[in-house]
Amino acid sequence: IFNLLLARDDLDVNSKDKLTRTGFHIACEYGHLAVVKLLLATDDVDVTIEDTWGNTGFHLACEQLHDTSPHVVVEIGSLICVKRNKHPSELVSYASLRSCPKLSEEIQATLRRKQQKSAR
Numbered sequence: 001i002f003n004l005l006l007a008r009d010d011l012d013v014n015s016k017d018k019l020t021r022t023g024f025h026i027a028c029e030y031g032h033l034a035v036v037k038l039l040l041a042t043d044d045v046d047v048t049i050e051d052t053w054g055n056t057g058f059h060l061a062c063e064q065l066h067d068t069s070p071h072v073v074v075e076i077g078s079l080i081c082v083k084r085n086k087h088p089s090e091l092v093s094y095a096s097l098r099s100c101p102k103l104s105e106e107i108q109a110t111l112r113r114k115q116q117k118s119a120r
Contacts (some may be wrong), residue, residue, distance in 0.1 A: 013045045021051045028067050031072040033079075040083040047080050058091050062103065070106070077107040078114065108115035 014022050024045050027035035038056075039045045050056055055063070061076045077091050088107035 011040055013039060014049060015026075016049070019052045020049075022046075022049055022057070023056070024049070024057040025051055025060055029060035031061065031065050031069055035074060036076055036079060038109065040079055047084055066103075073103065074106045074110050075076055077103065078110040079109060081107060084115070 011078050013024070016022055022045075024036070024039050024047060026032075027039060040047075047058065048056060051060075058077060058080060061073045077088060080091060081088055082085060088104040088111070091104070091107070
């Protein structure tokens with residue numbers, strides 16, 4: 001169903017709800033990696049959109065999932081870095097993410113592993 005929706009020309013993947021959250025925010029917040037991947041595969045999704053409280057989708061992933069599913073946060077971060085050509089430090093430079101000091105290093109390590117696999 002999600003693929004069919006994304007295939008539509010009239011779909012705005014950056015449309016916002018009343019809290020100014022996009023589908024990307026929701027997918028990140030709840031750790032829906034398959035949806036995050038599909039959204040990032042489109043060139044239209046804006047990963048920098050902030051909700052009412054100034055959170056991006058990655059911020060929400062970190063806040064909601066870092067304690068229970070840190071690997072999901074790292075995977076979301078690495079997907080954003082690859083698809084949007086960002087350095088991990090750009091994702092974790094916000095004050096709200098300073099509670100996760102090793103996150104940038106973990107994302108960089110994941111990116112290196114992925115590069116090594118693709119080089120084989």
